[in-house]
Amino acid sequence: MKDTHVQVLVVGAGLGGLSATLFLAQQGIDVLTVSKHAGTALHPKATGQTPRTMELLRRAGVEDEVMAGSGGPITIKIAESLQGEVFRTIATDEDAPDFGALSPAPFGMASQDHVEPVLLDRSRDLGAEVRFHTELVSFTQDGDGVEARLLDVPTGRLTTVRADYLVAADGHRGKIRESLGIERHGHGPLAGHIGIIFEADLSLHTAPGRTTLFYLRNQAFTGAFVSLTTDRRHVLTIEHDSRESLADYDEDRCTALIRTATDVPDLTPKILDVTRWEMAAWMADRFSSGRVFLVGDAAKVTPPTGGLGGNTAVQDGYDIAWKLAAVLKGEAGTGLLASYEAERRPYAQAVVDSSYRNYVERFAPHLMDDDVPAPIDYLELGFGFPCRSSAVLPEDDDAAMEDPFTSTGRPGYRAPHVTVRHNGSETSTVDLFGRGWVLVTLDPAWNDCGVDVPVLTDPSGRLGTRYGIGDRGASLVRPDGVVAWRSPDLVLDPGATVRRVLDSVLDR
Template sequence: MNTATVPGPSPDAAGDTGPGPDHVPVLVVGGSLSGLSAAVLLAHHGVGCLVVERRSGMGNHPRSRVLTARSGEVFRSLGLEPAIDTVSRRPSGWFQARTLADPVYTRLGPSGDPTRPISPAGSRLCDQNRLEPILLADARRRGARVLFGCELTSFDQDPHGVTARILDRSTGRSRTVRCAYLLAADGTHSPVREALGIELHGRRGEPRFLSTVFEADLDPVLHGRRPTAVVFPGREVLFARGTLREPLWEHGIPDSPFAAGASDGASDGASDDALGRFARDRLREVTGLPGLEPDVRSVLRWGASAVVAERFREGRVFLLGDAAHTMPVIGGLGGNTGIQDAHNLAWKLAAVLHGNAGEQLLDTYDVERSRVAAHTLWHVLATARELPEALHPETLQLGYLYPDPAGGPDAGPGEDPYRPTGRPGSRAPHLWLRHDHGRVSVLDLFGAGFTLLAGPLGQRWLPAGARAAAGPGLPLAAYRIGGPDSALRDPRGTFPTRYGIGPTGAVLVRPDGYVVRRWGTAPHTRTALEHAVRTALERPAALSPEPARSA
């Protein structure tokens, strides 16, 4: 038995609130972005879960801002895209200026969203404090339990499960929860990770940045301009927050006298007179509005850590989100990487808990996600230092590669998503199709099980897919893309080329939208399909996790 005491308060003598432990398949520790994403995705796959969050409620600081195209695709698959659209805006571009009142801004990089041609979702600017309530409501609607003001104090794991002690911080009473698996989504300073003795590779950031979120009428100097962000001398940045209808702004200052040496944490802008005066003076300077009286909503002191955990799994405990990796804010990839951690892990836990896969499938989570985190962290740092090794931002969003499930040769960390290959281990490429009710993305065909996509002359794959789907433990949906009498029309006939197959070939895609296997032509047999699915469910990827490089 592996016993771990989580740093923090201990339950008092009141003891458990009930006669025996609560039982739940998965316990999620941490009710922020990664933890709530995990809850929604687990419930989507029919897995019951309990989320415990030590805070009494949700935070009011916007924190994460960019929702990448890949995260947008995840939430689109869950039916959350319309709700997210109401609290987000599309990116318009970064600019440089002396003050916001300058008559002309210098553009930095491309305008708009370059992922729109290669993703049905695209990128968004969505404040974390606006996204999390949507996830919370959806998790509860799907049957997940989420408890605020509750803290994990200790846990024991054995070959059959995990026993956790949960403290209700408002009453001082504790309860025991028995679960099959525990997911640690408890942040950068993860008590669960520390209790397990899992080391971090990289650099922890001391608080050196000051972030002020405020409301103000900036139209007198914007003159109708709607920048995503404006960079000023001294590396100060003004970010667009909120929505076009309810705009907020965030001002970031590096190396400020109030950020250096301070402890992490948010505070009300009006609670510290000196801090409030400093923040307001800087806002008047960078906006070019000397009489500005901003309504300061919150102030956050933070540090730019760059760390990856040495492993993402310890027995029946998994790390995800900031507990597994913490990244600088460049590109907004930290929170998005956590969302995709949850997307990768949820279907695998469901396959194991539903009896469709063996425990060894869960080994692929550490292999796949630690590899992505290490490469993402390296390239974020390389981008910050303008090193030539930096990958293109769209490659980090949509082109990263997992090891071939069948053990094929390593294709590297990523590929150009504008020139997708459809190779095993890659994200299945987006392609707009037509049907009787309008258009649909290929990605919209993927459900909670495996998906078989056959070429325009691959009609013989469909009965093979139906027979394979009828087998025990092999959930599978089959579609023919294009060709005579197909319900899914491919107007430009690009599906075979984009997926690297011939007209009679097919591609097998796993529940999180990654290619498992492809056949250029035949065999279109049930045996071949069943073998490919079993390979994806039972055989861990051959490549070992990679440590983060130091930049």
């Protein structure tokens, strides 16, 4: 068959792969995505979207659809069982931070089996081609691109695709990372798990309209119970003996385990599926090689304790998408692509470290020792993590995480959420970003700078302070909402200054 050429080939159609696909297609990039699986995820895992992730999803126009699959606020506890002794309460409504002060986007509680079809449909609406039952057999790369051989599994037909770049989103068991010779390190396998998805009426034992997550430690097993939505569907996952197989978990045994977890001795659950999976903590030594970039679980594997694995995958997809699009459209030099690993790998390491500590605290307290990473503030990790790369012009050497409630708009950090007036209505500064480079300023003298300079007024009087630009300065914000550069006051030649900054951070 005649070779096909696309600008970007994405291998893998999970959260990372479909996010990269969607955000590339949204910017007019010709993208082909392939997956060896029959379709999107069937199991309710990777539940929860932070407001930062929801900011990205609303830019893609899918916020409402994702929220339609979200359960209510989450309660997290470590307990003996659903109704047994509570050892520790991790999260409830009463101690939840005010996310509305940090972002205009909500906190989502949709699971992966709901989110992936939303991303898929939107990607196709935007012109992306997504093929399932299609396996990457091999690939090579040179200075001009990547050549991949693809197998159509149902027919056995082989085709060749030529792409300018390859995004590896083929998961933690994917072959692309290994074929590139990229090693990984970390705590490795932590525990084997059996996941039981079931239906049962537990309305008398779970709070209505809430997502319930209990980490369970009792004499029978260690595991977790999750009540995902209000439609009677739940998940019980337990650590199991590696010598056992799925066949050892028949309906009777699963029912007994569910009854122990819920403290309902006469419960008759409907078992929907039983799966086997491994909890692990891994980090790839590199996130790229030549024209190939790793995203999601291909780049890192994190325990689900903390709910950040899926969020990191979506954010990986967004980051590599806007940077590849800028290069492919001739708006940036290839040096911009080096900022993907420079920025995303430290963040992924922090996510893995935080999640591993959560694993020890919630599942395996006997492992707590000096080698366990120190606690990381959840809000600082989500909203105040620094970006340090050639795509930012920092003002100082301080690269510590920031308290998002007191962030100062420094270059290298997420641009703060401030309510302003734009086009006659109130909006968040966060909603100004995502379609290109934006210059945030209150002074019209900056208007002719070659980037979007929205006309803003500041009813609250907070913009100049939060962004560190006063009434006459300006802040240059990247498409991902990260401040690349700022000036606290008006400069002599605003247009020339901004163009020089862009030439620097975009490697052009």
